Amino acid sequence: MALLWISMVAMLLLGFPFMVVILGSLLMYIAVTMPGFNYTVMVQQIINGISPPALVAVPMFILGASIISSGESAKKLIHMVKTFVGHIPGGLPITTNVSCTMFGAVSGSTQGTVAAIGTTMRPMLLKAGYSSPFSLGLIINSSDVALLIPPSIGFIVYGVVTSTSIGRLFLAGIVPGLLIVLLFSIYCVIYSKVNKVGVLDKASWAERRAAVKSGGMVIGFPILIVGGIYTGIFSPTEASAVAVLYALFLEGVVYRTLKWKALVKSALDTGIITGVVFVLVGAGQAFSWFISFLRIPQQVMPMLIGTDPTQMQIILLVVVSYFIMCMFVDPIVAIFVLSPIFQPYVISLGIDPVFLGTLVVLQATIGSATPPFGCDIFTAQLIFRRPYWEVIRHTPPFTLIEIGVTALIIIFPQIVLFLPNSALI
Amino acid sequence: ADEVSEGDVIEARLASEEIEGDFMTVWAEYFAEHMYEETDGQFQLDVYPFGTLGDNRDINELAQIGVVEFVFSDFAWISAFVPEAQVLSLHYLWPRERMPEVLEWVVNEGNIMAFLEDAFRQNGLVPLGIVYEGWQWITSQPEARTLDDLAGLRTRVMGSRLLVEDYRAYNMSPTPMDYGEVYSALQTGLIDAQVNPLFANYSMGFYEVTDYFTQMWAEPFLGIPTVNMQFFDSLPQEMQDLMMGYFKDNIIAAADWIDERNAADRARIEEERPDIVWTEWDDAEIEQARELAMTVWEDTYPDIAGDGAVEALEILLEDIQNAQIALGME
Amino acid sequence: MLEVLKRTGHRLILAIDRAEVAIITGSVAGLAILLIANVIARTFLQSLYWADEVARFLMILITFVGTSYAARKARHIRMGAFLDLMPARLEKIFIIIISIFSAGVLFLLARFSFQYMNQMRMLGQTTPALQVPYWLFMIIVPIGFGMGGVQYVRTVFKNLIEDEVWLSAEQQSEYDEEITHGY
Ligand code: NA
Ligand code: NA
Numbered sequence: 051m052a053l054l055w056i057s058m059v060a061m062l063l064l065g066f067p068f069m070v071v072i073l074g075s076l077l078m079y080i081a082v083t084m085p086g087f088n089y090t091v092m093v094q095q096i097i098n099g100i101s102p103p104a105l106v107a108v109p110m111f112i113l114g115a116s117i118i119s120s121g122e123s124a125k126k127l128i129h130m131v132k133t134f135v136g137h138i139p140g141g142l143p144i145t146t147n148v149s150c151t152m153f154g155a156v157s158g159s160t161q162g163t164v165a166a167i168g169t170t171m172r173p174m175l176l177k178a179g180y181s182s183p184f185s186l187g188l189i190i191n192s193s194d195v196a197l198l199i200p201p202s203i204g205f206i207v208y209g210v211v212t213s214t215s216i217g218r219l220f221l222a223g224i225v226p227g228l229l230i231v232l233l234f235s236i237y238c239v240i241y242s243k244v245n246k247v248g249v250l251d252k253a254s255w256a257e258r259r260a261a262v263k264s265g266g267m268v269i270g271f272p273i274l275i276v277g278g279i280y281t282g283i284f285s286p287t288e289a290s291a292v293a294v295l296y297a298l299f300l301e302g303v304v305y306r307t308l309k310w311k312a313l314v315k316s317a318l319d320t321g322i323i324t325g326v327v328f329v330l331v332g333a334g335q336a337f338s339w340f341i342s343f344l345r346i347p348q349q350v351m352p353m354l355i356g357t358d359p360t361q362m363q364i365i366l367l368v369v370v371s372y373f374i375m376c377m378f379v380d381p382i383v384a385i386f387v388l389s390p391i392f393q394p395y396v397i398s399l400g401i402d403p404v405f406l407g408t409l410v411v412l413q414a415t416i417g418s419a420t421p422p423f424g425c426d427i428f429t430a431q432l433i434f435r436r437p438y439w440e441v442i443r444h445t446p447p448f449t450l451i452e453i454g455v456t457a458l459i460i461i462f463p464q465i466v467l468f469l470p471n472s473a474l475i
Numbered sequence: 476a477d478e479v480s481e482g483d484v485i486e487a488r489l490a491s492e493e494i495e496g497d498f499m500t501v502w503a504e505y506f507a508e509h510m511y512e513e514t515d516g517q518f519q520l521d522v523y524p525f526g527t528l529g530d531n532r533d534i535n536e537l538a539q540i541g542v543v544e545f546v547f548s549d550f551a552w553i554s555a556f557v558p559e560a561q562v563l564s565l566h567y568l569w570p571r572e573r574m575p576e577v578l579e580w581v582v583n584e585g586n587i588m589a590f591l592e593d594a595f596r597q598n599g600l601v602p603l604g605i606v607y608e609g610w611q612w613i614t615s616q617p618e619a620r621t622l623d624d625l626a627g628l629r630t631r632v633m634g635s636r637l638l639v640e641d642y643r644a645y646n647m648s649p650t651p652m653d654y655g656e657v658y659s660a661l662q663t664g665l666i667d668a669q670v671n672p673l674f675a676n677y678s679m680g681f682y683e684v685t686d687y688f689t690q691m692w693a694e695p696f697l698g699i700p701t702v703n704m705q706f707f708d709s710l711p712q713e714m715q716d717l718m719m720g721y722f723k724d725n726i727i728a729a730a731d732w733i734d735e736r737n738a739a740d741r742a743r744i745e746e747e748r749p750d751i752v753w754t755e756w757d758d759a760e761i762e763q764a765r766e767l768a769m770t771v772w773e774d775t776y777p778d779i780a781g782d783g784a785v786e787a788l789e790i791l792l793e794d795i796q797n798a799q800i801a802l803g804m805e
Numbered sequence: 806m807l808e809v810l811k812r813t814g815h816r817l818i819l820a821i822d823r824a825e826v827a828i829i830t831g832s833v834a835g836l837a838i839l840l841i842a843n844v845i846a847r848t849f850l851q852s853l854y855w856a857d858e859v860a861r862f863l864m865i866l867i868t869f870v871g872t873s874y875a876a877r878k879a880r881h882i883r884m885g886a887f888l889d890l891m892p893a894r895l896e897k898i899f900i901i902i903i904s905i906f907s908a909g910v911l912f913l914l915a916r917f918s919f920q921y922m923n924q925m926r927m928l929g930q931t932t933p934a935l936q937v938p939y940w941l942f943m944i945i946v947p948i949g950f951g952m953g954g955v956q957y958v959r960t961v962f963k964n965l966i967e968d969e970v971w972l973s974a975e976q977q978s979e980y981d982e983e984i985t986h987g988y
Contacts, residue, residue: 065888066903067881069872074910090921091542093914093946098529100868103653103857109833109867110840206658212494215680284844285656285665291840314830321829325871326880328864335529342527389526393495428882437889539928555939556930598928629847636934639854650852651934779936 054079062422072333076340092336099335100328103287109324110290112165112433116316117297122305126265133253133261140239142178143188146171147234150192151199151227160418163193164429165323172434179247186436187444190419190426191452192234197381197415198227204411207385212393214403218470222408225465226455230415233451241447267304270296323432330428338384347391355395364395365406369456372410376417377424384417385410408466409459416452419445485714487706488521489545490534492552495524497674498608498733499547499698506700506721513717520545535701539599544706550605550697551635559594561780562787563605564637566644566693566768570799571761574695575607575730577798582723584801585794590787601707604722607730608672608696609737614685615668616661620754622763631657631669640775641694642670644767654679661685672696674733677740682748690755691764821952825874832863832870839863855934862942869949876911876956879973897970904960911954918947 054075061071073092080087138144150167168189175185197204205219253261274296278284284292302308341347355363371392375384389410396406418426421442430441459465489507493499500522507520528534528543531552538546539556550563562568570577582588582605595602619625626646632638633651642649650666660666661684669681676682700722707715722729744751756764777785799805843856875881888896925940932939959974971977 061906063887064899064903065883067883067907069881070903070907070910073914074906077910077913088540088542089913089917090540090924091537093918093921094533094536095529097865097943097946098533100864101530101861103860104656106836106840106860106864109864110837113833113837206656209658209680215683283665283848285652285660287656288840288844288847291837291844294837295841317830317833318826321833321867322871322875322878322880324833324864325829325868326875326882328868329872330882332868339529342523345521431882432880536928536930539930540924555932556928558931598930629852636854636936639934643851648847648851649854650847651854651857653857 053082068423068428069329069333072330072337076337079340091339095336095339096329096332099332105328105331107287107290108165108327109320110287110294111163112323113316113320114290114293114297115165115167115169116320117294117301117308117313118170120301120312120316122301122307126261126305130258130261130265133258137252140235140242142171142175143180143184143238143242144235146175146185146188147192147231147238150189151195151231160193160196160426160429163196164190164426165433168193168430169433181444182436183440183443184241186430186434186441187419187448188234188238190424190430190441191445191448192231194415194418194426195227195230195234197411197418198223198230198408204381204385204414205407208389208407208410212389212396212403212407214407218404219407219411221470222404222466223411225469226408226412226459229458229465230452230455233455234448237447237451267300270300323429326432327425327429331425347388351391359395359399361399361401364392364399364401365409365460368392368396368406369409369413369460372413373417373420376414377420377422381411381414381418381425384414402463402467404470405459405463405466409456412452412456412459416449416456420449421445484517484519485710486519486521487544488523489547490523490528490537490543491525491547492531492534492549493525493547494678497525497678498729498736500524501732502606502698502722502725502729503545503547503700505725509721510717514714518714538701538703541599541703541705544703545700547698547700549608550699551633551638553699553701554635554637557591557595557598557600558780559591559783559787560699561635561637561776561784562791563697563699564635564641564694565772565776565788566641567761567765568791568795569695570795570804571692573802573804574610575727576802577795577804578605578607578695578697578730579723579726580798580801581605581791581794582726585790585797587787587791587794590790594783594787595701596704599704600701601704603700603702603718604726606698606700606722606726608698608733609674610672610690610692611670611694611696612673612676613668613670613689613691614661614676614681615687615689616664616685617667618687618752618754619668619689621760622767628668629666631660631666637771637776637779640771640779641768644771644775645764657681658684670694673737674740677744682744682751686751688744688751688753690753692756692761693764693768822877825870825877828870829867829874832867836860836863836867858932858934865942866945869945872949873952873956876907876953877959877973877975879960879976893970897964900970900972901961901964904957904964908954908957908961911950911957915947915951915954918943918950922947 057078058071058075061074062068066074073096076092077089080089080092146167149171150163172185172189175188176182205223208214209219274292278289278292298308355367359367368388371388372384375388392406395401396403418424421427427438427441427445430436431438434441489503491500491503503520503522507522510518510520523534523543528537531548532555534543534546535548535552535556537543550560554561554564588602588604591602613619613630615628615630617624617628619628622645627648629648629650630642631652632642632649639649639651647668652660652666657666657669658680661669661681668685671679671681676688682688702718707718710718772788776788780787796805839853839856839859843853846853872881888899891899922940922943925943926938930939931937932942956973960971963971963974969977
């Protein structure tokens, strides 16, 4: 196993495609240590990784955002938002932060959020004078907060695997989620003041009215999706398709700027991004399958915590394990792989599973935007076509804030528990 | 496959489609213990709970190609691998009364297991029995007191064509959907209802977002423990007999276990949501629904499931009737 | 003779390009249409019970054709940070080593996917909703991996023949399209 890790890190650093690193290491490992093993399981698991129906939302949100971005909508939205918040210090990044959280909250897809909100907000941030790394760090971290705000796929999966009430988990995630949004916003204000960026001339009300008149329809995009999901007209997956429909309506009927060629290019770009991300999701699934199959966690656990661990030891171990694991694989996969390992300790030590589940999903939130392999780093790299270093350069402040929130929750569990414990259900 | 010689330690793996602590995983672990003790440690079985080796389709396939030796799966999923097993998805096959005893008689004395074993073997598998996991409950937001109430209910069922047809026969609107999406779909009203055994309704929290629990007595949730054929055939006869015997001998014990668990879960639901309305259909309602279900048996089922499945239905119906006679129920 | 061969090669590459683009674009469009149709059907009539299965098929198609296309255009995710810092000659050597290894891995995966597809075919498994043979869903998997492998072989030759550094046979530098990328 050590051989596997060393060869992986070396190949990754040397610039091998990630897909090849993960799958190549697995092939080598099987060849060396498991002679006669049926290699086709790898293929089965690659396909399994890309099969969950909810994943269909990812290409659809990317497509909707791409259609809107290729026409007039983005420009009009940029103009409109700018007339309102451009003059406030940190106004633009706060808008990005809040929109990402709101959009991600309902879409349930952090990757879709990076695509849909990120592609619209990034040009605005850049034009306002924010650095590219700041905009990227902000977008991916804000999008990932969506994992904490219901409905959240992370909580649903954790609830399923550990038999914990999903309703209580949902309630538990709200306060830490909003706390992070607040802290991110404060950071945005401080960053903007220190770097003296983002402050534009204050627009007049006449300008604002005109801007709303021409760009107001674009706001219908999130409203339609949020409203549609919360009123039960469509599921998050279907909402992604409605987003495409609305994008077509806006660009084709309202603004009449839709060009066939641009539409085809949007579909092609969407397909390529999807393919590249999903083959990695599949490779990650194959990798974690082997970790489960070889029972590696069951062998490692007793070495880490001995036979008689305390509550705090388990909580810290859970947090650290998820933190590290989510840096390498998809959070959903991490929850599937790790939760059953810790569950017996959680039950026997009487740790509140709602409290622990919130910490777990928070680590998934952090891990999705943390180097080396946080999945939304690559999403951003692909969607914005920026180098790896540039995407990760400005993530540490956001990660530190989230680590701070983790510590706060461990010290004061009431932050998480007071909502689910006071609610009637 | 290689013959296993006397005294060799045999290491095998079982993939369960339920999580740690739920029926299939618990009984798989009992099975593993039993085999270990009876063979004096010669047979060692590792149980992998749901989620660790992939989704439902994957684990059945892993057993089929022999990467894991055993899989504990349900009647709907195994049908994708053994079409004849679809017979178990038909509604109103089983009597409401003394279901576990009838099942025990059918599995041990009837002809259906021999028929199914042939069908499973053609697909590289051997079934070790059929176990009962409680009746399926419909949980819904508008009430489902009568057959008429069911009409138009958008109801989440598993993505099996026959199950879709089962519920469509009551004029319901079956909506296949990812398991993980069901809770929020019920909460937002995207769907009106969903179908699951009681323990799942508790552990998934569906009682938090629906007010009505309805028992139609149409469909028991059935588990099917299965072993890879090549592996099974390579084992010594005594070991094969031990395996074959375990689940067939424990149908009643397992049913008692799940009934107890279901009762405890129901008590917990009633404590947390005293306002939930529990409805169990009476004979008149069942009779009406059964007539509609029969249209599926006669028209849709032969189309979907093919010749072998029609034969399976004939055999199973005869078995069930004989079981009821043997148990003095008719 | 060599000219003819070269021209045929060019035509073949162009044809593959067009086919890949058409499949990716068509599948994305198809996915959108399918999902929208399902919303309408579920709201006014009944859910299309086969929608998830068709969506899954399209996702597999997009992923594996996309894998091949991305190998051709050097768009697979990699950490180019250290490679970017190397002198051109060293970078070229590393790209050749990486491409040889990548081609090997993808060819092996193509082989295992083909075996997997055959296993499915022999076991006769069908999909739960549409009841179509499951192996039909898999056809694109060995093709996608295999074509991806071919692209890495082309990258090796391209770098051996030409003086410049090529990330793939059809892509010289990674970030040349940026900023105005439509957004
Ligand atoms: Na969310
Ligand atoms: Na984050």
